[in-house]
Amino acid sequence: MIAPPFLMSTMENxxxxxxxxxxxxxxxxxxxLQQKGCVIWITGLSGSGKSTVACALSQGLHMRGKLTYILxxxxxxxxxxxxLSFKAEDRAENIRRIAEVAKLFADAxxxxxxxxxxxxxxxxxxxxxxxxxxxxxxxxMDVPLHVCENRDPKGLYKLARAGKIKGFTGVDDPYxxxxxxxxxxxxxGRDCVLPCEMAETVISYLEEKGYLQA
Amino acid sequence: MIAPPFLMSTMENxxxxxxxxxxxxxxxxxxxLQQKGCVIWITGLSGSGKSTVACALSQGLHMRGKLTYILxxxxxxxxxxxxLSFKAEDRAENIRRIAEVAKLFADAxxxxxxxxxxxxxxxxxxxxxxxxxxxxxxxxMDVPLHVCENRDPKGLYKLARAGKIKGFTGVDDPYxxxxxxxxxxxxxGRDCVLPCEMAETVISYLEEKGYLQA
Numbered sequence: 001m002i003a004p005p006f007l008m009s010t011m012e013n014x015x016x017x018x019x020x021x022x023x024x025x026x027x028x029x030x031x032x033l034q035q036k037g038c039v040i041w042i043t044g045l046s047g048s049g050k051s052t053v054a055c056a057l058s059q060g061l062h063m064r065g066k067l068t069y070i071l072x073x074x075x076x077x078x079x080x081x082x083x084l085s086f087k088a089e090d091r092a093e094n095i096r097r098i099a100e101v102a103k104l105f106a107d108a109x110x111x112x113x114x115x116x117x118x119x120x121x122x123x124x125x126x127x128x129x130x131x132x133x134x135x136x137x138x139x140x141m142d143v144p145l146h147v148c149e150n151r152d153p154k155g156l157y158k159l160a161r162a163g164k165i166k167g168f169t170g171v172d173d174p175y176x177x178x179x180x181x182x183x184x185x186x187x188x189g190r191d192c193v194l195p196c197e198m199a200e201t202v203i204s205y206l207e208e209k210g211y212l213q214a
Numbered sequence: 215m216i217a218p219p220f221l222m223s224t225m226e227n228x229x230x231x232x233x234x235x236x237x238x239x240x241x242x243x244x245x246x247l248q249q250k251g252c253v254i255w256i257t258g259l260s261g262s263g264k265s266t267v268a269c270a271l272s273q274g275l276h277m278r279g280k281l282t283y284i285l286x287x288x289x290x291x292x293x294x295x296x297x298l299s300f301k302a303e304d305r306a307e308n309i310r311r312i313a314e315v316a317k318l319f320a321d322a323x324x325x326x327x328x329x330x331x332x333x334x335x336x337x338x339x340x341x342x343x344x345x346x347x348x349x350x351x352x353x354x355m356d357v358p359l360h361v362c363e364n365r366d367p368k369g370l371y372k373l374a375r376a377g378k379i380k381g382f383t384g385v386d387d388p389y390x391x392x393x394x395x396x397x398x399x400x401x402x403g404r405d406c407v408l409p410c411e412m413a414e415t416v417i418s419y420l421e422e423k424g425y426l427q428a
Binding site for chain 2: 028109
């Protein structure tokens with residue numbers, strides 16, 4: 001067994017504060033990472049570009065030396081939430097669990113990017129309430145339904161319109177846009193706003209609020 | 215909106231590989247952190263010292279500049295797993311979810327320390343199977359029942375012996391020790407082995423296996 005001098009000495013010296021601290025805390029991890037843990041909660045219709053912006057955001061932050069992790073509604077359903085169906089109560093539980101995991105990631109000091117439709121205001125507010133003030137940053141992908149439906153990257157709108165998917169958000173289930181979210185991302189005028197530009201909007205917000213330093 | 219030159223240039227130059235990469239991957243995060251993501255799965259009886267070793271381990275690794283996060287059976291029950299009871303199927307689900315979350319943490323590049331009794335070999339093997347070869351490091355707190363019961367830090371053995379807790383591991387429910395775990399921690403002879411020494415055993419293992427570098 002290897003016991004390096006610095007640990008042995010802390011055992012011999014009971015006044016050493018590092019050893020007697022009960023555990024490594026959030027602040028210690030944040031100092032190590034030079035950032036503050038939080039969650040960027042990206043909400044919006046299917047096809048609104050949530051995953052694309054999540055990727056661009058993780059890229060932009062990684063290039064600045066910041067540690068991020070994406071929790072994607074679809075991906076988590078293959079692991080943690082694979083026991084959940086798409087019926088109403090299971091969708092709520094899907095969101096609850098992702099928020100709880102995001103909370104653990106934020107506590108770990110990580111900038112967690114959660115990307116999921118999360119159509120109901122009530123569910124999103126329950127998630128927000130789990131976090132300390134400021135650490136839940138809601139980003140609304142404000143893209144009109146007809147644009148999302150035209151894109152239809154997974155062919156889901158087509159299936160929903162054909163009645164092959166029931167309770168599809170925007171078709172036969174409502175999407176409730178945020179009333180007071182931190183950031184709204186939208187196409188302005190005729191110019192196309194690229195995902196990396198949208199990501200920069202979020203990064204500027206994080207910078208301004210002090211999340212990119214310990 | 216701020217769009218730094220390096221991002222703008224990637225937009226103007228479609229051959230730039232950084233921008234076209236779909237996302238930040240595990241290897242990128244590991245390079246950033248200079249470590250490899252994995253889970254240290256600490257199993258053992260109540261009172262065997264799992265949490266104490268988990269804390270000492272997180273301290274020892276933090277002092278080396280490594281990012282860790284502790285998933286504690288008890289703590290997670292207050293959040294993610296607060297819908298679960300202590301009946302058999304819920305205990306299995308408790309373990310499954312913790313393993314799935316540990317998998318996300320490992321994918322984030324973090325050294326995740328999971329500390330929970332996890333008494334059944336079968337359940338632990340299900341967890342192990344979620345991880346790439348080598349990334350699930352099982353640590354057995356090999357402390358005799360009578361020692362744990364003498365310590366009884368939470369007074370749970372007393373309650374179990376009095377019949378006030380049913381199905382308590384070691385009393386009226388079995389603990390199945392690992393057959394082929396990576397690390398066994400035990401008191402050797404008469405000398406007391408301190409938690410930080412046990413942590414050093416684990417750290418030496420991680421060092422040897424290359425987990426403390428990218």
